[in-house]
Amino acid sequence: MSRQLILDLLPPPRPTLENFVPGGNGVVLQALRELQPGRAIYLWGPPGAGRTHLLRALGEAPGCLYATAASDPGPLAELATGDAAPPRLVAVDDIGSLGPEGQAAVFALYNRWRAAAQTAQAFAVLVAGDRAPMAMPLREDLRTRLGWDLSFRLELLSDAERAAALAGRAAERGLQLSAEVLNWVLTHYARDMGKLTALLDALDRYSMEKQRAITLPLLRELLAGSADEAPPRPATPL
Structure with a gap:
């Protein structure tokens, strides 16, 4: 599968009340x-x-x-x-x-x-x-x-709540996210949990495809590849 298609083919999971992260809600x-x-x-x-x-x-x-x-x-x-x-x-x-x-x-x-x-x-x-x-x-x-x-x-999730939710969903998939990867995603990527979950799914798939552990260089490679044919958008330099 080409890198630029990974994020497109893995949209956020269907919204349910069960996969909503409530935080203060x-x-x-x-x-x-x-x-x-x-x-x-x-x-x-x-x-x-x-x-x-x-x-x-x-x-x-x-x-x-x-x-x-x-x-x-x-x-x-x-x-x-x-x-x-x-x-x-x-x-x-x-x-x-x-x-x-x-x-x-x-x-x-x-x-x-x-x-x-x-x-x-x-x-x-x-x-x-x-x-x-x-x-x-x-x-x-x-x-x-x-x-x-x-x-x-509705209140926005705090950074701590988003971090806990993302780490929990990674653990459910048997993934290990280093503090470096988790911090980068929470700092530079979307705040929306649906988009964060989609990124997590894409990272899991890409890690298996490349047979490499999930690291910040792998995440950078995934995002750089997915942007090859994606519409240009403002981004924080990797």
């Missing part, structure tokens, strides 16, 4: 595990805090619906105003980027959610944005609906 994770039809949760926090991971973990499950600002707003609008039985959970990610049609669809969705909350057609709503409900750049009536039920702020 244990209360949020518990609330999501207990989310039932008729309840709604709004998650907000900075990039890299895990909003998309959590929404995909629930919204992409069978019988659920996951939508983003890039999705066609038609299905959401039809769900919100139609008579068909709704999914058991509807997840709407990056709500701050929704256009007028998308905002109108989510507004109507909240109205149907509230009306159906105590009926056999009750469903759960999970929405995420990058700031608190009333600070979102949305139409006023939709901002108020974001706070109708539960709202949680």
Whole structure:
């Protein structure tokens, strides 16, 4: 396998609640595990805090619906105003980027959610944005609906929490990461745990391919090779 394909062919694992690293977000994770039809949760926090991971973990499950600002707003609008039985959970990610049609669809969705909350057609709503409900750049009536039920702020993992999570996932694979490799990855690579896990998988594969131990020179070689045909991006010199 060519080096430049390794990272591309090993995307982050499918998001689940089990592979989410909670850090200081244990209360949020518990609330999501207990989310039932008729309840709604709004998650907000900075990039890299895990909003998309959590929404995909629930919204992409069978019988659920996951939508983003890039999705066609038609299905959401039809769900919100139609008579068909709704999914058991509807997840709407990056709500701050929704256009007028998308905002109108989510507004109507909240109205149907509230009306159906105590009926056999009750469903759960999970929405995420990058700031608190009333600070979102949305139409006023939709901002108020974001706070109708539960709202949680997601916290970024600390460096120590990311280090512990990455070391733990390496140990699960039987890998030994030196302090030098671990520190370099945490200092120079992405903060997002999904991307860090994908890098770990790629490093494992590359180590086996080359039959060499995982060292900083091997990591440099992998990243230099994967960048051969990758789009240019700002990077800290290796």
